[in-house]
Amino acid sequence: MDNRNSKAWLYLLPAILFLGVFMVYPLIDVFIYSFEEGYNSASQTFFGVGGYNYSYVLHDPYFLQAVKNTFILVIITVPLSTGIALLISLGLSSIKPLKDLFQTIYFLPYVTNTLAVGLVFMILFRKTPYTDGLANLFLSLFSAGPVDFIDGPYWAKMFVLCFYTVWVVMPFKILILTSALASVKQDYYNAAKIDGTPRFRVFTKITLPMISPMLFYLIITGFIGAFKAYSDAVALFGTNLNAAEMNTIVGYVYDMLYGDSGGYPSYASAAAIILFVIVLTITCINLLVSKKHVHY
Amino acid sequence: MKLVLQNLTKKFPSRNRKSKEEVVAVNDFTFEIPDGELIGLLGPSGCGKSTMLNLICGLQKPTSGKIFFGDDDVTDLPPEHRGVGLVFQNYALYPHLTVLQNITFPLENLRGEAKMTKQQMVEKATQIAGLVQIDGLLERKPSELSGGQQQRVAIARALVKMPRVLLLDEPLSNLDARLRLQTREEIKRIQRETGITTIFVTHDQDEAMSISDRIVVMKDGVLHQIGKPQDVYDDPVNLFVAKFLGTPPINVFEGFVKDGKLHIGEDIVLDVKGAADEDVWVGIRPEGFVLDENGPFSCTLSGLEVMGRDVSVVSTNEHSANPVIRSIISAENKVDLSSPTVRFALKPKKVFIFRKSTEERIRFDIG
Numbered sequence: 001m002d003n004r005n006s007k008a009w010l011y012l013l014p015a016i017l018f019l020g021v022f023m024v025y026p027l028i029d030v031f032i033y034s035f036e037e038g039y040n041s042a043s044q045t046f047f048g049v050g051g052y053n054y055s056y057v058l059h060d061p062y063f064l065q066a067v068k069n070t071f072i073l074v075i076i077t078v079p080l081s082t083g084i085a086l087l088i089s090l091g092l093s094s095i096k097p098l099k100d101l102f103q104t105i106y107f108l109p110y111v112t113n114t115l116a117v118g119l120v121f122m123i124l125f126r127k128t129p130y131t132d133g134l135a136n137l138f139l140s141l142f143s144a145g146p147v148d149f150i151d152g153p154y155w156a157k158m159f160v161l162c163f164y165t166v167w168v169v170m171p172f173k174i175l176i177l178t179s180a181l182a183s184v185k186q187d188y189y190n191a192a193k194i195d196g197t198p199r200f201r202v203f204t205k206i207t208l209p210m211i212s213p214m215l216f217y218l219i220i221t222g223f224i225g226a227f228k229a230y231s232d233a234v235a236l237f238g239t240n241l242n243a244a245e246m247n248t249i250v251g252y253v254y255d256m257l258y259g260d261s262g263g264y265p266s267y268a269s270a271a272a273i274i275l276f277v278i279v280l281t282i283t284c285i286n287l288l289v290s291k292k293h294v295h296y
Numbered sequence: 297m298k299l300v301l302q303n304l305t306k307k308f309p310s311r312n313r314k315s316k317e318e319v320v321a322v323n324d325f326t327f328e329i330p331d332g333e334l335i336g337l338l339g340p341s342g343c344g345k346s347t348m349l350n351l352i353c354g355l356q357k358p359t360s361g362k363i364f365f366g367d368d369d370v371t372d373l374p375p376e377h378r379g380v381g382l383v384f385q386n387y388a389l390y391p392h393l394t395v396l397q398n399i400t401f402p403l404e405n406l407r408g409e410a411k412m413t414k415q416q417m418v419e420k421a422t423q424i425a426g427l428v429q430i431d432g433l434l435e436r437k438p439s440e441l442s443g444g445q446q447q448r449v450a451i452a453r454a455l456v457k458m459p460r461v462l463l464l465d466e467p468l469s470n471l472d473a474r475l476r477l478q479t480r481e482e483i484k485r486i487q488r489e490t491g492i493t494t495i496f497v498t499h500d501q502d503e504a505m506s507i508s509d510r511i512v513v514m515k516d517g518v519l520h521q522i523g524k525p526q527d528v529y530d531d532p533v534n535l536f537v538a539k540f541l542g543t544p545p546i547n548v549f550e551g552f553v554k555d556g557k558l559h560i561g562e563d564i565v566l567d568v569k570g571a572a573d574e575d576v577w578v579g580i581r582p583e584g585f586v587l588d589e590n591g592p593f594s595c596t597l598s599g600l601e602v603m604g605r606d607v608s609v610v611s612t613n614e615h616s617a618n619p620v621i622r623s624i625i626s627a628e629n630k631v632d633l634s635s636p637t638v639r640f641a642l643k644p645k646k647v648f649i650f651r652k653s654t655e656e657r658i659r660f661d662i663g
Binding site: 209 | 383
């Protein structure tokens with residue numbers, strides 16, 4: 001028995017070692033940092049232990065702005081991207097000709113570099129002395145605009161960020177949902193057809209429950225992913241996100257560590273722990289809801 | 297409801313792009329099923345049985361031919377307007393719904409005059425559940441049921457709309473042997489009580505023989521024989537039907553007819569008046585052998601299988617198409633195991649001869 005136990009530990013060792021060094025230890029460390037007041041990274045000393053870091057972060061207008069941005073981003077993009085992805089996958093699974101081609105096209109954004117895509121979006125939306133950008137050209141058709149989407153009003157910038165996020169996360173969701181739809185057995189649809197079930201009822205009573213486990217998986221990972229958003233904002237609005245009012249919580253953490261106003265690992269840790277608590281809460285709520293609605 | 301198929305044909309385009317050859321799943325099927333009968337659609341795998349079922353229920357459109365329910369031509373009707381109930385091979389119960397919700401599902405689709413209140417649906421479902429004896433399971437999910445119970449739920453769901461025709465696709469194939477026996481009796485009982493014309497597809501001849509009022513034997517999309525199970529067994533039209541029905545299977549020998557006598561090798565085994573001289577396949581049912589010391593047909597004895605009531609004599613013959621010959625005789629007969637050969641007389645009614653080239657039955661006068 002002992003022999004088997006030690007063997008098991010031996011097999012687990014590589015994973016434990018790496019996870020321990022690169023995940024568990026930093027996690028604990030971040031937690032400790034967040035309570036060390038006045039930490040100085042050069043001398044590695046601190047004045048005392050307490051909740052001041054949290055209080056500072058929670059009163060920092062930049063942080064509050066970042067929280068607001070992140071929440072708006074999450075609340076808009078997660079339902080929107082999941083919904084549109086579901087519609088597209090339903091479309092994809094009901095067409096026959098050129099199905100593979102469309103699947104490939106819809107999957108392309110997934111394999112495209114975020115920053116490259118960000119550049120394309122800047123060209124679409126940015127106003128320059130020469131052009132108002134493609135989006136404004138489109139708006140002018142309805143005799144609206146021009147709006148500066150990159151340096152202009154808050155809502156315009158938020159629109160671009162949401163649009164971009166939805167576009168970037170969609171391919172993965174489409175991929176998952178098309179395979180989930182394909183795995184629903186044809187027999188169920190045949191049975192429904194013989195009973196004369198209307199299409200909408202087939203969708204709500206058969207298709208949706210059958211793919212609900214995958215749908216909830218996407219919503220949960222979607223929430224987590226959107227809370228961690230950062231690189232998308234950087235790609236669109238550059239590194240000085242605080243000035244652009246487009247910072248996210250992760251962006252705030254990064255700025256506190258390495259940004260122009262950085263060098264405060266304690267504040268960064270406190271912000272990171274706050275983010276962790278938010279994500280944990282939302283995920284727990286998600287799981288509770290999904291237990292009620294996801295079958296089998 | 298009488299069910300009539302007229303020259304029903306279904307062709308599928310070839311999968312292979314190079315050859316333009318079509319696959320004919322159902323070929324020129326014509327038959328009529330009287331009202332209220334239980335029909336076994338029997339054939340080996342891949343013979344077009346399931347395609348037949350799909351054509352009748354409307355999930356597939358025939359290439360040509362017509363289908364009538366009673367006097368209504370339903371050939372071009374979509375499945376929901378035909379009034380059919382279909383039980384799928386793997387039951388296709390909705391896993392996220394309870395048994396009750398599964399059974400009421402078809403009722404909730406009813407519109408217009410047929411629309412039912414929640415109360416009526418539950419009543420109707422409970423009544424059907426009583427018929428198939430699953431009353432106690434209504435609140436369970438399909439995953440909490442045994443295979444046999446799931447089967448009953450599937451039948452209940454197909455019956456709840458009171459279909460004009462009930463179709464069962466290999467209804468027993470997912471059940472274990474004991475449950476299979478029990479369930480087939482159950483299907484027979486349910487069919488009798490409801491009086492709904494029922495077609496069930498199977499590749500198991502035992503199943504088809506035991507409960508059908510009539511069996512339809514098909515192969516490669518072609519109808520071979522239709523009739524009462526015993527009639528088809530006693531009077532097969534060709535070698536395929538003879539081989540397909542019966543356990544243990546029929547024993548087949550190479551033989552020839554000469555001067556009204558049937559020869560198997562050296563032995564002159566039977567008088568076959570009226571049959572012309574030619575090479576034939578000889579099919580002899582296992583129960584067609586009679587132990588007889590002076591019998592005309594000699595085989596090499598290889599052993600006995602005692603099954604209580606009967607004894608199965610296993611022997612070989614160089615002209616047999618099967619590796620061994622199985623003959624069933626009453627256990628009261630004593631078999632002399634010391635002798636290397638065993639001699640049989642044959643019962644003329646249990647011997648069929650078939651033309652070697654076409655495998656068609658050759659009839660002869662039983663003297």
